[in-house]
Amino acid sequence: xxxxxxxxxxxxxxxxxxxxxxxxxxxxxxxxxxxxxxxxxxxxxxxxxxxxxxx
Amino acid sequence: xxxxxxxxxxxxxxxxxxxxxxxxxxxxxxxxxxxxxxxxxxxxxxxxxxxxxxxxxxxxxxxxxxxxxxxxxxxxxxxxxxxxxxxxxxxxxxxxxxxxxxxxxxxxxxxxxxxxxxxxxxxxxxxxxxxxxxxxxxxxxxxxxxxxxxxxxxxxxxxxxxxxxxxxxxxxxxxxxxxxxxxxxxxxxxxxxxxxxxxxxxxxxxxxxxxxxxxxxxxxxxxxxxxxxxxxxxxxxxxxxxxxx
Numbered sequence: 001x002x003x004x005x006x007x008x009x010x011x012x013x014x015x016x017x018x019x020x021x022x023x024x025x026x027x028x029x030x031x032x033x034x035x036x037x038x039x040x041x042x043x044x045x046x047x048x049x050x051x052x053x054x055x
Numbered sequence: 056x057x058x059x060x061x062x063x064x065x066x067x068x069x070x071x072x073x074x075x076x077x078x079x080x081x082x083x084x085x086x087x088x089x090x091x092x093x094x095x096x097x098x099x100x101x102x103x104x105x106x107x108x109x110x111x112x113x114x115x116x117x118x119x120x121x122x123x124x125x126x127x128x129x130x131x132x133x134x135x136x137x138x139x140x141x142x143x144x145x146x147x148x149x150x151x152x153x154x155x156x157x158x159x160x161x162x163x164x165x166x167x168x169x170x171x172x173x174x175x176x177x178x179x180x181x182x183x184x185x186x187x188x189x190x191x192x193x194x195x196x197x198x199x200x201x202x203x204x205x206x207x208x209x210x211x212x213x214x215x216x217x218x219x220x221x222x223x224x225x226x227x228x229x230x231x232x233x234x235x236x237x238x239x240x241x242x243x244x245x246x247x248x249x250x251x252x253x254x255x256x257x258x259x260x261x262x263x264x265x266x267x268x269x270x271x272x273x274x275x276x277x278x279x280x281x282x283x284x285x286x287x288x289x290x291x292x293x294x295x296x297x298x299x300x
Contacts, residue, residue: 031273034277038279041284046300
């Protein structure tokens with residue numbers, strides 16, 4: 001079945017998966033990346049602090 | 056009692072304030088997303104001309120509005136950082152850029168999905184679409200330019216100039232449907248009113264508010280990481296409870 005026919009027969013599925021599911025996925029990835037960045041930065045700061053205390 | 060608002064322009068005080076605000080914005084955003092999607096998919100009627108395909112509007116329009124507004128806010132913060140040399144302003148501009156780029160991408164992506172059933176094409180080199188694509192490139196250029204310079208303060212200044220110059224593109228996007236004969240439809244919602252069904256308006260404005268709250272929450276999360284990274288050599292950062300753990 002071609003995409004054009006599938007789109008005409010399943011307009012709501014096309015709209016939902018095409019736009020809303022992709023947007024949700026983008027939001028989830030963005031939040032995960034921001035949280036990961038914070039975790040890495042905090043680990044770096046802890047390591048720096050520990051290195052400073054050792055000195 | 057007067058509140059000294061300027062104290063929140065210091066990363067030391069803003070870091071804690073942002074941490075307290077994030078859950079409120081995130082939870083409000085999630086609630087509004089659920090309400091908006093419910094109204095948009097179950098309450099709002101089917102469009103007489105576009106059938107079910109028009110329901111892309113509830114994410115396409117908020118994403119487009121946010122991509123433009125976030126750029127102006129980013130350019131505003133970048134200009135403040137450039138003129139007054141305030142650290143937090145430049146950090147805010149950096150934090151806004153990736154979210155703005157994502158909203159510009161969502162706007163283009165959903166626009167292409169809407170264009171195929173309505174126009175018969177995923178993409179046309181129309182003034183509105185092309186200027187929105189330029190906006191995405193401006194965001195990416197801002198991020199890339201900032202990342203390419205090692206000294207953060209120099210990177211802030213260079214990226215700020217790009218952001219300020221690029222802000223001229225935002226009115227071009229908005230007025231493109233008036234200035235040129237475009238395939239993209241004109242504004243449905245104007246200051247003089249709208250012909251949209253009330254449930255369609257409710258869904259769209261609810262999802263617009265949800266997207267705004269999401270953007271604020273994620274920008275605050277990102278700016279906290281940027282503050283941590285840039286101020287990592289300062290004493291107050293090493294004394295934070297999350298660092299002490």
